[in-house]
Amino acid sequence: MPDRPAVDVTPSFRGAVASRLRKFSFLHARHAWEQRRSDPLAPHGVAFFYLEPKAPQFDQLRTATRILLGDDEAASLPHLLYGLARHARDGFSTDPTFDPRVAMANRVDGMSRSAVFAGVGVVSLDTPHGSWRDAQHRARGEQDLPGRCYARLIDGTMLLMDRGGEPQFNALTVECSVQDGNTQYDTPSMLWRWNPVLAETAESDPTFHVWRWIGELGRIIDHGSRSR
Template sequence: MQIAYRCKRANTSHMTAADQAFGRRDAVSPHAVMLFFTSGSLAEPYGYQLYTATRMWPQSPDSDDLPRLLGDLVEVAADNIAALGRAWSPLGPRGSMVNGGDMTLPAGAVYVGAGVSTLDSDRGRWYEVAATLREATAAGRYMSAFNLKGQCYAALVDGTAMHIDRDPHARLGDTGIHCNKTLDPDRITYHNPYSNLTEQGDDETRAVWRQLIALNTILATHLLARRPA
């Protein structure tokens, strides 16, 4: 659940950055990537601290195509592993895949998964929806980016897959979190309509899942193999 709520927070920050730069030369891509790490911490409620390193891109045709963007990252990771071997980390200093968030981790931090923040939603593509923010309503009022929806995907090393729908207007109690595994340990036997989450949705959604899982797999295989026995 911590990762789900961290995704929502990152998506809100992503949307704010994209809204502020909308239409400028430094416009921000509607898609961003998150890498999750944990480190033991007795002071935290669950005994660990969650860290999130992020990557945002400038707006471009390449960065606007999410499956392609993730596929390119898989190739970048493979190339860096081939060139640098066990010394390579997605956090750098050589071949860094991130440019924000928690880029410096404590010793012993462990990779736990990868995620995506996207500003596209069931209300439309980001560029179309964001343009409406600049149009006054009949009452002369402008909408705010904080009224817009966003969504996230996360693939974790234990096989967990989550889709997080961040809706500012969701009903009380509706978290927007869909997961292929139960998030309630007291309901492990209930029917889960999202047990095959990564195979649901349209072609583009399934392509996002395939590429995100591929990215998580190559990073997990490399980073967890580096851990001391």
């Protein structure tokens, strides 16, 4: 097994992940709104996070993202993540050149060969304010669309983010499973809260299977990447 740089998931890296997911959520909402009648997108998108160990600490995050066309499988976030986990498992077990940044993403930041896998994130237009199906009928435009984001990093950090549209004053709340000192990052509308209960999500909770398959997808990619 090749040497692998240690991944130090710092508060600044977690903050960068939150900021990147916020931007991805905005862009996903824009594309979904623009294409809702012509070439509909799935209400969910996926991000793979990498850490560039030789970069300055404030600039270590690199991201590969994927948005998908809408279909029955992609409509359910847990089933989408389950399918991606199977894809990653089969890819690593059968193809010695398999790389999620190539095989599972359609946009990738530039990064060096030293970049190390650091976690998985999800953006969704299904939120506590309603489903994407309902939201697109109520919204006046993309600015009214809220979003929900999830992330699980390889140190076990869990982030749950709710991004409001204009009706919610464009506020962003970040719940983090570890207490790391972040109070806001990059924007005064981002409120950072410690929520250790995220790591104890009950099976009856609607997000249980989302967290389950985000964790499994990350575990498969981390293990497969380490073996290369």
